[in-house]
Amino acid sequence: MINHVPDYIYAKDLQGRFLYANEAVVRNNGLAKVEDIIGLTDFDLHGPELAAPIAAIERRVIDTGVADMGIDECAIKGGPDRWLMMSRVPLRDAEGKIVGVVGASRDITARKTSERLMSVQARLLGMILDGVPVNEFFGGVTALIEETAVGVKTALFVPQGDKELRFSGCPTASWLTATRLDVQEMATAAQDVEELVTGLQSSSDYVKAVDIRASDGRLHAVLVLTIFGRRPDPAFCEFIAGVTRLAGIAIDRLQAEERIRFLAEHDALTGLLKRDRLDHDLQELLRKAADENKRIAVAFLDLDNFKLINDSLGHDAGDDLLKQVAASISDAIGSNGLAARIGGDEFVVVLPDVGEEIWPLAEALRASVAKPRLVAGHELRPAASIGVAVFPEHGSRASQLIAHADLAMYRAKRKGRDAAVLFTKDMAEEASLKLRRSEELRCAVENGEILLHYQPQKNLKTGKIFGVEALARWRHPTEGMISPCSFIPLAEESGLILELGAKVLELACRQARSWQDAGLPALKVAVNMSARQFQDCGLTTLVSDVLAQSGLSPCCLEIEITESLIMQDVDAAVRSMTQLTELGVTLALDDFGTGYSSLSMLKRFPLSKLKIDRSFIAETPTHPDDNAIVSAIISLARTLDMEVLAEGVETEAQADFLLAAGCEAAQGYLIGHPLPPEMVARLLAPSHAKVAPEGRETSGRRKAGNFRVK
Numbered sequence: 034m035i036n037h038v039p040d041y042i043y044a045k046d047l048q049g050r051f052l053y054a055n056e057a058v059v060r061n062n063g064l065a066k067v068e069d070i071i072g073l074t075d076f077d078l079h080g081p082e083l084a085a086p087i088a089a090i091e092r093r094v095i096d097t098g099v100a101d102m103g104i105d106e107c108a109i110k111g112g113p114d115r116w117l118m119m120s121r122v123p124l125r126d127a128e129g130k131i132v133g134v135v136g137a138s139r140d141i142t143a144r145k146t147s148e149r150l151m152s153v154q155a156r157l158l159g160m161i162l163d164g165v166p167v168n169e170f171f172g173g174v175t176a177l178i179e180e181t182a183v184g185v186k187t188a189l190f191v192p193q194g195d196k197e198l199r200f201s202g203c204p205t206a207s208w209l210t211a212t213r214l215d216v217q218e219m220a221t222a223a224q225d226v227e228e229l230v231t232g233l234q235s236s237s238d239y240v241k242a243v244d245i246r247a248s249d250g251r252l253h254a255v256l257v258l259t260i261f262g263r264r265p266d267p268a269f270c271e272f273i274a275g276v277t278r279l280a281g282i283a284i285d286r287l288q289a290e291e292r293i294r295f296l297a298e299h300d301a302l303t304g305l306l307k308r309d310r311l312d313h314d315l316q317e318l319l320r321k322a323a324d325e326n327k328r329i330a331v332a333f334l335d336l337d338n339f340k341l342i343n344d345s346l347g348h349d350a351g352d353d354l355l356k357q358v359a360a361s362i363s364d365a366i367g368s369n370g371l372a373a374r375i376g377g378d379e380f381v382v383v384l385p386d387v388g389e390e391i392w393p394l395a396e397a398l399r400a401s402v403a404k405p406r407l408v409a410g411h412e413l414r415p416a417a418s419i420g421v422a423v424f425p426e427h428g429s430r431a432s433q434l435i436a437h438a439d440l441a442m443y444r445a446k447r448k449g450r451d452a453a454v455l456f457t458k459d460m461a462e463e464a465s466l467k468l469r470r471s472e473e474l475r476c477a478v479e480n481g482e483i484l485l486h487y488q489p490q491k492n493l494k495t496g497k498i499f500g501v502e503a504l505a506r507w508r509h510p511t512e513g514m515i516s517p518c519s520f521i522p523l524a525e526e527s528g529l530i531l532e533l534g535a536k537v538l539e540l541a542c543r544q545a546r547s548w549q550d551a552g553l554p555a556l557k558v559a560v561n562m563s564a565r566q567f568q569d570c571g572l573t574t575l576v577s578d579v580l581a582q583s584g585l586s587p588c589c590l591e592i593e594i595t596e597s598l599i600m601q602d603v604d605a606a607v608r609s610m611t612q613l614t615e616l617g618v619t620l621a622l623d624d625f626g627t628g629y630s631s632l633s634m635l636k637r638f639p640l641s642k643l644k645i646d647r648s649f650i651a652e653t654p655t656h657p658d659d660n661a662i663v664s665a666i667i668s669l670a671r672t673l674d675m676e677v678l679a680e681g682v683e684t685e686a687q688a689d690f691l692l693a694a695g696c697e698a699a700q701g702y703l704i705g706h707p708l709p710p711e712m713v714a715r716l717l718a719p720s721h722a723k724v725a726p727e728g729r730e731t732s733g734r735r736k737a738g739n740f741r742v743k
């Protein structure tokens with residue numbers, strides 16, 4: 034009966050000689066029948082190395098009479114991956130005297146395999162929970178296998194690019210030495226792992242390549258296992274299959290987490306850091322630099338005229354350029370630096386441990402961006418304005434250094450772009466002054482300190498005033514009248530231009546209507562419009578509401594826009610302009626000739642009027658070039674069926690020249706300075722009863738007496 038049980042059962046005498054063994058023992062020892070084993074010892078069967086520890090246990094059982102139960106041991110036959118649970122009890126005769134030992138053992142390899150797998154699984158899960166980086170995880174898997182499987186050495190190959198596999202490491206150097214592989218060669222050369230495995234196989238050593246794959250079949254890595262001096266048994270193969278399957282799932286998970294973390298902290302387009310991560314990493318670098326007495330340079334970089342590329346070549350081309358520039362910046366800063374994209378075309382670069390010389394670094398950065406690049410079939414040479422702030426002299430906090438580098442970048446832009454500028458204290462003072470001024474301006478808009486003066490526009494032929502241009506003034510409580518040249522750019526920069534522009538529109542329409550109500554001849558009032566206002570989607574509604582509230586007819590309102598404004602986004606400009614003209618409002622192109630409109634572009638815009646910039650009028654009629662330009666603009670307007678008005682007309686000679694050239698409409702000091710509303714009323718109808726008699730030019734810069742009527 035005991036021959037039919039799969040467990041190993043035997044009895045030995047006091048000298049360790051087999052008295053009996055069942056068939057399982059006999060077969061395991063490679064013998065044919067029970068009789069063959071009787072009288073033999075473990076020394077006869079396995080040699081001294083394996084037999085001695087068994088004999089020692091059995092001797093202890095015989096000497097002490099205490100049974101030895103349930104000890105897991107590696108099986109003697111079948112290699113280190115086979116496990117038996119053995120128990121030995123003393124063999125006693127009828128008088129109870131110990132005469133030998135009885136042993137029984139059970140093959141627990143399957144249980145051991147699943148226990149090993151479970152322990153490996155627990156440790157892999159631990160690594161996932163700890164969120165170890167994928168590279169570290171690979172190392173962990175190979176180390177775990179070596180730790181858990183006796184006599185096995187591992188190495189890992191990881192795909193690089195599309196198909197190339199590269200040696201990524203092995204937990205113990207013994208794999209390399211035992212396989213006699215040159216690490217140098219392995220680290221640099223692409224490996225065909227199959228070939229490598231075949232080359233390493235020998236009659237004694239077993240080498241196998243096992244894929245670690247993602248759940249979608251992608252190859253994560255190839256694990257090369259070497260078992261020195263023996264072949265694997267099925268339990269080991271099962272264990273390895275389980276581990277690689279688990280590792281594949283774990284890597285899927287880790288990669289997904291890494292990707293989520295990467296996307297949260299990196300810019301999707303360029304792969305550079307996002308602002309939050311930059312702040313964090315820079316703060317860390319600053320902490321270290323403070324401890325080690327080192328300097329850190331923070332550069333703020335803004336591409337010059339990037340919008341133009343986006344608008345002219347399309348957004349894909351713009352994206353391509355940004356990617357190329359980002360790659361160049363990464364190359365330029367090396368592995369110690371940080372590079373972040375913090376806005377459309379704005380980058381921040383951090384160079385740790387810089388010496389005294391900042392300029393060569395800033396210059397190298399500028400040069401790295403300014404390389405010629407092929408974008409959408411065009412060779413572009415992008416330029417950048419760069420501002421640099423240095424730790425510790427220009428700030429101690431990340432946000433402060435970035436803000437100071439930003440200020441220096443603005444100075445570089447003002448210097449004419451494509452330049453690098455180092456931060457200085459006066460920039461911070463200027464910025465805080467600007468901030469204060471913006472605040473004052475905000476209050477000024479709310480408190481009614483913004484008022485309008487109106488400059489008359491006249492037909493030189495008939496002498497009739499047909500319109501006025503509304504020009505904003507800021508009556509500052511302590512500084513007097515402030516020119517729009519200083520507060521309009523500030524309003525544009527701070528975004529306040531929307532409120533300010535709405536206020537100007539409202540004042541101008543109300544004033545034009547009140548002149549009409551006073552019985553004065555209807556005038557067209559021209560209002561300047563900034564790019565921000567023009568891009569605001571609520572503009573048409575605002576204009577129509579203001580017209581409705583003031584009761585001014587739309588045909589009495591003209592909106593002046595500049596060439597640069599409409600060229601920023603031609604399609605959007607055409608849409609906004611069309612909506613405005615549909616209201617009945619007319620559109621004039623201001624400062625014409627100073628921008629870069631082409632004839633074909635002009636044809637697309639629903640414009641009624643071209644205003645010739647005063648810089649061309651200034652030298653007429655003495656300067657032949659300007660005469661030619663002005664004549665050309667006049668005939669261009671005629672060709673396009675537009676009205677034309679000359680700005681900045683100051684002399685009779687200029688007026689005569691314009692009339693002769695075919696331009697009848699004019700505006701300028703010859704006709705009149707910008708005037709307060711009551712002065713305009715007097716100008717239009719000096720004898721009119723309802724008009725205030727004492728209108729005065731309140732501008733400190735221009736005197737009422739300066740204006741004259743031709």
Ligand SMILES: Nc1nc2c(ncn2[C@@H]2O[C@@H]3COP(=O)(O)O[C@H]4[C@@H](O)[C@H](n5cnc6c(=O)[nH]c(N)nc65)O[C@@H]4COP(=O)(O)O[C@H]3[C@H]2O)c(=O)[nH]1
Pocket residue numbers: 488503504505506516517518521534537561562563623624647680681682683700701702703707
């Ligand atoms: N040398 C000379 N100058 C003359 C002559 N005739 C008029 N000017 C000046 O030229 C400017 C004409 O306005 P602009 O080109 O629209 O240029 C305006 C316009 O671009 C801007 N601006 C004024 N008010 C507003 C506004 O309400 N909104 C916006 N967005 N911009 C405004 O400020 C600029 C400057 O306005 P101002 O200082 O009022 O300066 C006015 C006017 O005083 C002349 O014969 N000779």
